[in-house]
Amino acid sequence: MPPRRIGNDYESDSEGSMFGDIDTSRTKKGKGKAVDRTKSAKAKGKAKEQPYAWEATYTRSWDTVQEDETGSLQGAVQDLIARGRRRRLLAPAAAIRRTIIRHLVLVLDLSTSMMDRDMRPTRFDLMLQYAREFVNEWFDQNPLGQIGVVGMRGGVGERIGEMSGNPQHVLKHIAERHKLEPGGDPSLQNAIEMARSSMSHLPTHSSREIVVIFGSLTTCDPGNVHDTLDECVKDKIRISIVALAAEMKICRDLCDKTGGTFGVAMNEGHFKDLLFELIPPPAQRAIARTTGTGVGNPAADLMMMGFPTRLPNTSPPSLCVCHSQLKSEGFLCPRCMAKVCDVPTDCDICGLMIVSSPHLARSYHHLFPVKPYHPVKTLEDAPHLENKCHACATAFPESPPPVTAATEGMSPLGRYRCPDCHYDFCAECDVFVHEVVHCCPGCGK
Amino acid sequence: MDRPNHLSVVVDLSPSQWYLCGQPSNAHPLPLAAFLSQLLAFLNAHIACNDENTLSVYGALPGRSALLYSSASAELSELTDPADSNTYRQFKILDSTMMKSMSEQVDALSDLEEESPIGLVGSLTKSLCYINRVTNVSTSSTTTVGSDEPTIRPDPRILIISVSPDEAASYIPVMNSIFSAQKLKVTIDVCKIYGPESVFLQQAAHLTGGSYIFLDRPDALLQYLTMTFLPPPALRQLISVPTQDKVDFRAACFCHKNIVDIGFVCSVCLSIFCQPVPVCSTCRTKFPIKTLQRLNASKPALAPARSTAPVPSPSPANSLPRSQAIGLPRTTSMGNGISASPGRNGASTR
Numbered sequence: 001m002p003p004r005r006i007g008n009d010y011e012s013d014s015e016g017s018m019f020g021d022i023d024t025s026r027t028k029k030g031k032g033k034a035v036d037r038t039k040s041a042k043a044k045g046k047a048k049e050q051p052y053a054w055e056a057t058y059t060r061s062w063d064t065v066q067e068d069e070t071g072s073l074q075g076a077v078q079d080l081i082a083r084g085r086r087r088r089l090l091a092p093a094a095a096i097r098r099t100i101i102r103h104l105v106l107v108l109d110l111s112t113s114m115m116d117r118d119m120r121p122t123r124f125d126l127m128l129q130y131a132r133e134f135v136n137e138w139f140d141q142n143p144l145g146q147i148g149v150v151g152m153r154g155g156v157g158e159r160i161g162e163m164s165g166n167p168q169h170v171l172k173h174i175a176e177r178h179k180l181e182p183g184g185d186p187s188l189q190n191a192i193e194m195a196r197s198s199m200s201h202l203p204t205h206s207s208r209e210i211v212v213i214f215g216s217l218t219t220c221d222p223g224n225v226h227d228t229l230d231e232c233v234k235d236k237i238r239i240s241i242v243a244l245a246a247e248m249k250i251c252r253d254l255c256d257k258t259g260g261t262f263g264v265a266m267n268e269g270h271f272k273d274l275l276f277e278l279i280p281p282p283a284q285r286a287i288a289r290t291t292g293t294g295v296g297n298p299a300a301d302l303m304m305m306g307f308p309t310r311l312p313n314t315s316p317p318s319l320c321v322c323h324s325q326l327k328s329e330g331f332l333c334p335r336c337m338a339k340v341c342d343v344p345t346d347c348d349i350c351g352l353m354i355v356s357s358p359h360l361a362r363s364y365h366h367l368f369p370v371k372p373y374h375p376v377k378t379l380e381d382a383p384h385l386e387n388k389c390h391a392c393a394t395a396f397p398e399s400p401p402p403v404t405a406a407t408e409g410m411s412p413l414g415r416y417r418c419p420d421c422h423y424d425f426c427a428e429c430d431v432f433v434h435e436v437v438h439c440c441p442g443c444g445k
Numbered sequence: 446m447d448r449p450n451h452l453s454v455v456v457d458l459s460p461s462q463w464y465l466c467g468q469p470s471n472a473h474p475l476p477l478a479a480f481l482s483q484l485l486a487f488l489n490a491h492i493a494c495n496d497e498n499t500l501s502v503y504g505a506l507p508g509r510s511a512l513l514y515s516s517a518s519a520e521l522s523e524l525t526d527p528a529d530s531n532t533y534r535q536f537k538i539l540d541s542t543m544m545k546s547m548s549e550q551v552d553a554l555s556d557l558e559e560e561s562p563i564g565l566v567g568s569l570t571k572s573l574c575y576i577n578r579v580t581n582v583s584t585s586s587t588t589t590v591g592s593d594e595p596t597i598r599p600d601p602r603i604l605i606i607s608v609s610p611d612e613a614a615s616y617i618p619v620m621n622s623i624f625s626a627q628k629l630k631v632t633i634d635v636c637k638i639y640g641p642e643s644v645f646l647q648q649a650a651h652l653t654g655g656s657y658i659f660l661d662r663p664d665a666l667l668q669y670l671t672m673t674f675l676p677p678p679a680l681r682q683l684i685s686v687p688t689q690d691k692v693d694f695r696a697a698c699f700c701h702k703n704i705v706d707i708g709f710v711c712s713v714c715l716s717i718f719c720q721p722v723p724v725c726s727t728c729r730t731k732f733p734i735k736t737l738q739r740l741n742a743s744k745p746a747l748a749p750a751r752s753t754a755p756v757p758s759p760s761p762a763n764s765l766p767r768s769q770a771i772g773l774p775r776t777t778s779m780g781n782g783i784s785a786s787p788g789r790n791g792a793s794t795r
Contacts, residue, residue: 101712144715301712301732301733301736302709302710302711302712302718302721302722302732302736302737302740303709303710303711303712304707304708304709304710304740304743305707305708305709305710305717306706306707306708307694307695307696307705307706307707307708308694309691309692309693309694309695310651310691310692310693310694311691312688312689312690312691312692314688314690315690315691331694334695334706334707335707352707355710356694357648357694357695357696357717358620358623358624358648358652358694360696360710360715360717361616361617361620361621361624361696362620362624363714363715364617364620364621364715365617365621367714367716367727367728368617389574390571391570391571391574391575392571392574392575392577392578393512393515393517393518393575394578428577428578428581429574429577429578432573432574432577433570433574436573436577436625436628436629437570437573437574437621437622437625438621438625439566439570439617439618439621439622440570441510441567441570441571441574442567443567444510444564444566444567444570444615444618
């Protein structure tokens with residue numbers, strides 16, 4: 001285990017090296033070795049060629065920037081931005097089988113190492129802020145999921161919030177900073193055992209996940225942490241870790257063996273990216289399909305659900321069946337017309353599961369993704385040639401730019417064409433349609 | 446009304462529905478010509494409210510959608526008509542552009558297209574893309590100029606003027622558009638002039654905090670428009686606008702595109718079916734045979750009758766009387782269902 005100071009040094013200057021002089025790669029390599037002593041020899045061999053993945057990403061990115069004829073960089077910069085956006089879209093859109101009913105325990109590191117200031121204002125404050133945003137966004141995309149919160153401090157795991165499906169409840173638990181003041185050492189084993197026990201009762205068709213935000217370089221465990229790891233593998237709990245300091249062998253093992261992801265945050269923005277990559281529902285494991293070919297997923301089931309009618313608070317008051325209180329607003333069970341106060345719930349009269357259909361519909365864009373648009377290379381063979389974007393009516397550039405630095409996935413004309421309706425869209429609408437709307441404006445599906 | 450705001454109007458231009466709406470046999474007929482003059486008066490009022498108010502109008506035509514007018518393009522276009530001394534120039538541009546593009550679009554309709562479903566989704570998503578661009582451009586331009594000035598976003602909202610019944614096949618796209626509107630903080634208002642109550646548009650207005658109004662007197666359209674939809678959402682908290690009396694949360698099933706109030710949901714992908722199916726058509730999950738037997742036993746007796754119509758036919762599914770669903774034979778689990786709560790029957794008949 002390397003001294004923490006070194007880890008922090010390399011963390012804090014990683015941002016600088018992105019745009020810094022090219023020659024730092026040698027010194028960086030030396031530092032990398034000092035930090036990654038826990039890495040296996042194989043990893044070190046690989047590290048000789050390319051010490052860090054992020055260096056490769058940003059290597060000589062300035063070479064691709066070229067001035068246009070007026071000496072302005074604006075076009076080139078916009079080009080880079082558009083390319084970065086499109087890269088996300090090029091990811092395969094095939095995996096349709098995703099887990100939608102998710103259960104997640106968020107494990108927060110509350111050890112003294114979280115008071116380090118290498119991330120502004122402190123790691124702790126930044127973690128709390130991102131955790132809140134994470135919870136909001138997570139419930140937005142996984143409306144049927146539940147989140148519990150566990151903290152690691154003073155060598156024990158501490159239950160901060162019970163499993164809850166209400167984002168407000170979860171946010172309340174992590175809202176008060178003074179209750180979560182960091183102290184002592186973290187214990188991965190204790191925290192993971194606690195998270196595991198809180199998920200042990202869950203039905204098998206839901207996914208069980210643990211997300212750890214880990215800022216320390218040590219873990220203070222009562223027993224063998226590898227036993228805990230084996231238990232998690234047996235229970236099909238997926239562990240993902242976002243480390244703020246450096247890579248630890250045990251963290252990497254936890255993630256690799258349970259099918260989670262591991263990442264070390266380089267800077268504030270990267271921390272957020274790593275955390276938010278865990279939000280989309282994971283593809284369900286293929287094991288379920290291969291084991292029982294005839295039966296399929298044994299946990300899958302067909303559920304009968306009712307979609308209620310909502311009464312406003314101006315309707316004539318009547319008694320609700322759940323609290324026997326006189327109320328105006330409420331939801332009517334579609335089968336027995338009983339009035340219940342809140343959804344989702346089971347109807348107290350007929351036992352029908354009542355859910356709000358928009359809750360279900362929030363996840364449908366994962367099932368029916370929009371086909372990726374193809375970049376248009378030439379203006380020939382176009383069925384509908386329009387000089388404006390079909391969606392937002394912005395005019396396309398008149399002529400292709402003289403510098404054709406077009407790489408894969410980029411259109412020199414700034415046009416992206418839907419494979420189904422053959423309409424052309426601008427780069428901005430392309431991203432917006434695929435990331436937000438999930439519905440092609442041309443074909444209407 | 447100090448802050449400028451953006452309004453996108455989606456006009457349903459279904460020829461057959463407008464013909465029906467204008468029939469003199471209706472209690473309060475509203476022909477298309479009368480509708481257009483009232484709509485144009487409303488649009489003029491919107492751009493007159495604030496100098497910087499922006500506007501875009503989309504037409505939802507059978508099988509397609511088109512941009513009829515937008516403030517951005519109007520600035521660029523040179524109006525060839527001679528100036529009219531009696532009309533404010535902006536009004537003149539708006540009115541003539543609207544009428545010109547509308548007649549172009551309607552003329553371009555072929556006979557075949559007239560029967561195809563209305564392009565509501567297309568115009569809705571286009572207006573969202575437009576709003577996305579408008580809001581994005583305004584933020585980026587202010588950051589380049591200087592960040593000392595507070596970012597003034599045109600407060601965006603969408604008004605859907607609808608005459609057609611729900612298109613059950615477009616359930617998922619409509620819901621996706623609603624969620625993206627929520628994300629962009631766009632308010633969706635719905636003005637339903639003719640036809641049955643729209644389940645999807647009710648949900649759209651409810652989820653985005655807008656108003657859904659079903660007109661009792663379509664011939665008084667302009668009054669509804671100016672009293673309810675002219676003030677921006679920020680101002681509506683202060684004045685009392687008509688609210689929705691109830692929101693129907695029914696969904697469309699994936700198998701026959703029926704609008705159902707009791708559905709069967711796959712636990713893996715949450716697909717909705719109107720009857721128990723052995724295999725999920727979306728994620729290919731096979732369901733245990735025991736569940737199927739149990740659900741088939743408790744299934745409402747109406748389901749087989751629905752399944753005989755595999756072709757999506759919105760109007761019969763839409764007009765499916767809820768009372769029919771209520772009056773079904775009770776399942777064993779329900780026991781003392783209705784008689785326990787007399788107060789509800791009153792609510793259900795409304």
